[in-house]
Amino acid sequence: MKKVILLRFGEIYLKGKNKSYFERVLLNNIKNKVKEYGCDVVKISGRYLVANFDDMDLNSIINNLTKIFGLTSLSIATEFDTSKELLEKFLANYKTDAKTFRVTVKRADKTFSIASNEYEKILGGIVLDANPNLKVCLKNPELELVVEIRENKKTYILTKSIPCCGGMPVGTSGKGLILLSGGIDSPVAGYMMSKRGLELVGLHFHSFPYTSAQAKEKVCKLAKILTDYTGHFKLICCPFTEIQEEIHKHCAPEFMITIMRRIMMRIAKICCDKFGAKAIITGESLAQVASQTIESINVTNDAQTTYPVFRPCIGMDKMEIIEISKKIGTYDTSILPYEDCCTVFLPKNPVIKPHLDKAKREENKLDIEKLINKAIENLEIIEI
Numbered sequence: 001m002k003k004v005i006l007l008r009f010g011e012i013y014l015k016g017k018n019k020s021y022f023e024r025v026l027l028n029n030i031k032n033k034v035k036e037y038g039c040d041v042v043k044i045s046g047r048y049l050v051a052n053f054d055d056m057d058l059n060s061i062i063n064n065l066t067k068i069f070g071l072t073s074l075s076i077a078t079e080f081d082t083s084k085e086l087l088e089k090f091l092a093n094y095k096t097d098a099k100t101f102r103v104t105v106k107r108a109d110k111t112f113s114i115a116s117n118e119y120e121k122i123l124g125g126i127v128l129d130a131n132p133n134l135k136v137c138l139k140n141p142e143l144e145l146v147v148e149i150r151e152n153k154k155t156y157i158l159t160k161s162i163p164c165c166g167g168m169p170v171g172t173s174g175k176g177l178i179l180l181s182g183g184i185d186s187p188v189a190g191y192m193m194s195k196r197g198l199e200l201v202g203l204h205f206h207s208f209p210y211t212s213a214q215a216k217e218k219v220c221k222l223a224k225i226l227t228d229y230t231g232h233f234k235l236i237c238c239p240f241t242e243i244q245e246e247i248h249k250h251c252a253p254e255f256m257i258t259i260m261r262r263i264m265m266r267i268a269k270i271c272c273d274k275f276g277a278k279a280i281i282t283g284e285s286l287a288q289v290a291s292q293t294i295e296s297i298n299v300t301n302d303a304q305t306t307y308p309v310f311r312p313c314i315g316m317d318k319m320e321i322i323e324i325s326k327k328i329g330t331y332d333t334s335i336l337p338y339e340d341c342c343t344v345f346l347p348k349n350p351v352i353k354p355h356l357d358k359a360k361r362e363e364n365k366l367d368i369e370k371l372i373n374k375a376i377e378n379l380e381i382i383e384i
C-alpha cells in the first residue's frame with residue numbers, strides 16, 4: 001500500500017493514430033516538471049502515475065502538476081495490488097467524520113469478477129459497518145470514495161479531484177513566436193497558445209535608453225512566470241531605438257505606430273526562420289487601441305505573409321484578459337509602471353484606419369532593409 005498521484009488527461013484521447021505521440025510528449029513534460037523531486041512517473045492504461053515522493057514535497061509537486069497542459073485533473077490516491085481481501089480490509093478500517101457518503105467503483109480491469117454497481121454496494125456496507133453514524137447519499141454525498149480497479153492489476157482509492165489546466169501537451173503543435181511586451185495582454189496570449197500545444201520562443205523589442213533596464217527585466221520576469229506553464233524558452237531581445245528614431249524623423253507622425261508594427265512583423269518573420277517557429281503570436285484585441293482595428297491589423301498582416309499570426313485575445317474584453325492574467329500570476333508584474341517601446345514617440349493622433357498604399361508610401365522613406373539587418377545583427381538571446 002502506498003500513496004501515489006493519479007493524473008487524468010483529456011483531449012489527447014481524440015488523436016487516433018497519433019495518440020501515442022501525444023502521450024509520449026505529455027509523459028516527458030510531466031517528468032521534466034517533477035524532475036527536481038526525484039519521483040517516478042509512469043504511464044498506465046488511461047492515466048499517468050506519480051509515485052515515490054517525499055510527503056513533504058507533496059504540495060509543491062501538486063502545484064507543479066496542475067500547470068501542465070494536457071492534464072485535466074489529478075487525485076492523491078492509495079495504491080494496492082488488486083485483491084478483494086486487501087481492499088475490504090482497508091475499508092473496514094476506514095474512519096471518517098463525514099455525515100454522508102457513497103462508494104463509486106470504476107472497473108477498468110474487466111477481468112475483475114464483480115460488476116461495479118454490485119461491488120459498490122458491498123464496499124459501501126463495509127464502510128457503514130466501520131462508521132455507524134454515516135449515511136449513504138448517492139446524489140450529493142459529503143464524501144465520495146472512488147475505487148479504481150485498473151488494468152495494471154492495481155487498485156486505487158481516492159476521494160477528491162483537483163482540476164488541472166487542460167489543453168494540449170506543450171510541443172505537440174510545434175513552436176510559436178510570442179511578441180512579448182511588458183503589458184497585460186501578451187503574456188496571456190502566450191499562455192493561451194501554449195495551452196493549445198505550442199512551445200514558445202519570445203521576442204521583445206526595447207528602446208534603450210528611452211526605455212529603462214527595468215522595463216526589460218520586467219519582460220524577463222513575465223517570461224519566467226510563463227515558464228511555469230510553457231517550460232523553459234528563449235527570449236530574443238531586439239533593439240528598436242534606431243528604427244523608432246528613423247520613423248520619427250522621416251515619416252508622417254500619424255503613421256508612426258502602423259510602420260513600427262509592420263517592421264516588428266518583418267523582424268518577427270526573420271526570428272521565426274532563425275528559431276524554427278511556425279507562427280507569430282500577439283496580444284492584440286479588436287478595438288483596444290488604434291493599432292487594433294480591422295484596417296490596422298490588415299496593414300500589419302501585409303508586412304509578412306509567410307507565417308500565420310495568432311491573436312488569441314482578439315475577441316476578449318480587457319476584464320477577461322485581466323482575469324486570466326491574475327489566474328496565471330502575470331498581472332502584478334504587468335501593471336508595474338515601466339515604459340514599453342510602443343509608448344515612446346507615441347503620436348497624438350495615430351491613424352485608426354490606415355490605407356495600405358499610404359502606409360507603404362511613408363515606409364518607403366526609410367532604408368528598411370538596412371535598419372532591420374542592423375537590428376537582427378544585434379539580437380540578444382536570454383535563456384528563461
Ligand code: ATP
Nearest residue numbers: 179180181183184185186204205282283284341342
Ligand atoms: P500588451 O498589453 O500585451 O502590452 P498593448 O495593449 O500594449 O499590449 P500594443 O502596444 O498595441 O498593445 O501591442 C499589441 C501587441 O504587440 C502586444 O500584445 C504584443 O504582442 C506586441 N508588442 C507590443 N509592444 C511590444 C514590444 N515592445 N515587444 C514585443 N512585442 C510587443
Ligand code: MG
Nearest residue numbers: 183185283288
Ligand atoms: Mg493590449
